[in-house]
Amino acid sequence: MTVSNTRQQVKLSDAVQRIQPSGIRRFFDLASTMDNVISLGVGEPDFATPWNVREASIASLERGITSYTANAGLMELRSEISSYLKTNFGTSYSPENEVLVTVGASEGIDLALRATVNPGDEILIVEPCFVSYAPLVSLVGGVPIPVPTSIKNDFKVLSEEIEKRITNKTKGIMLSYPSNPTGAIMVKQELEEISKVIIEHDLLVISDEIYGELSYDSVHVSIPSIEGMWERTILISGFSKSYAMTGWRLGYVAGPEIYTKAMLKIHQYAMMCASTMAQYAAIEALKNGKEEMENMKVSYRQRRNYFVKALKDIGLNCHMPGGAFYAFPSITITGLTSEEFAEKLLLEEHVAVVPGNVFGSGGEGHIRCSYATSLPHLEEAIKRMDRFIKRTNG
Structure with missing residues (x-):
């Protein structure tokens, strides 16, 4: 038998080779090697999942409910989702055939x-977008x-900006309000x-x-509730942000x-179904999680009110985010690019933020700061950022 010494050629798809790794991960990986870092980069709540929600999952395990669910998810959960959307956002969906439970909102997208x-x-x-x-x-x-937005319009998308980019190849549009990374919202009008x-x-x-429940100064308006939009909209949401269930x-x-x-059809081949234990936790969250969420x-x-004011006080222009838990200040006064600012701030002052350019070219000149961390951490981060900006501006 002859053994070939020729190495097998690596066979990767062209599409995978063309896309770049997440720009967020590089800063998280660098921060993980450093001591005394205050992270304003992580897009998740700093709260633990409410106890009653965790308990519901534990109870399902104790009852031995560990098998697959229906591909679309537990009917009880789909019914609760349907009821929740109608009660809170005025959108009606049949739990039998118009609601699908996914492995995070990311799978849904x-x-x-x-x-x-x-x-x-x-x-x-x-x-800028996720x-x-x-x-x-x-x-x-x-x-x-x-489709660009800017701080001049509080990062709200304008109809004329959409219109001018439509061609005969345009099939759809992706929206996310409240926005990650800007915290922008869109009101009904x-x-x-x-x-x-x-x-x-x-x-x-x-x-x-996904951030719909985290709207601070006005009630979130779901776009399928707008006349003529239900039949042309795929709504994506989940439990990660509003119920502090990111890891679920x-x-x-x-x-x-x-x-x-x-x-x-795709979900049943790729995933089979979402985690059974997580689905029981979500049922409890929808039934009895409103108080903790509020x-x-x-x-x-x-935290938002403190942090945005503090950013302005140290010279960083920042619009008031209406939702989510991010501030998106401009750092143009420093003369640094978003990447330079984020890297120098991390190395010199041990504060981790995300450069705005990773959210699209319109994010250049900004950084994303998550205020889903404690007030003492936010206060210390501001002190360090102020020191850094004064030193940078000489």
Whole structure:
């Protein structure tokens, strides 16, 4: 028998080779090697999952409920999601065929794109935006088209900016309000304005509303509740942010059956179903988690008010975020790029933030700071940032 000495050629897809690793991870990895770091980079609550929610999951384990659920998720959970969306956001979905439980909202976004995008389809992406949107569009062969927003308009997308980027290849648009990374929100009148353009051009909407419950100064308006938008919107949400359940990896999709049925086909082959124990926890969260959620929201609002004012006091222009738990200040006064600012701040003052450019080219000149950490940590971070800015500006 002859053994070949030829090494096998590595066979990676072109799409995977073209996309870049997450720009957020590099700073987290660097910070993990350092001592006394205050992290304003992590996009997750600093609260533990409420005890009653954890207890519901434990109880399901103690009862030996450890098998698969239906591919679409437990019917009880889908019914609770349906009821929750109708009560809180005025959107009606059938739990039988218009709600799908996913492995985090991230899987929901991936499923929505894989079920609807053909190679060459253009998908408008409102930027700055969460880092996964454009790479996921590219992975399915679509073409991500940035739609810029700016601090001048509090990072709200304008209908004319959408209109001017629509071509005969445009299939849909990805929205996320409240926004990660800017904390921007859209009120009903503003959503109605962009909906006119969306309806006129018959666009599909993928609406990531994972931060919907964390709106501080006005009630969150879900875009499928706008007239004419339900039938063209795939709604993505979950439990990570509002119920402090990031590690549980549980989300959901709601939309017309034509879309959820297609997504279910992919989900059943790729994932089978979401974690059974996590689904029982989510049922309890929806039934009895409102008080804890509101308590967390009050704390975030207090931190937001302190942190945004403090950023302005040290010279960083920052709009008041209406939702989520991020501030997105401008750092242009330093003359540094977003990457330079974030890296120098981490190395010199041990404060971790995320450079704004990783959220799209419109994020350059900004940094993302999560205020989902304690007030003492925020106060110390501001002291260090102030020292850094004074030293940088000489």
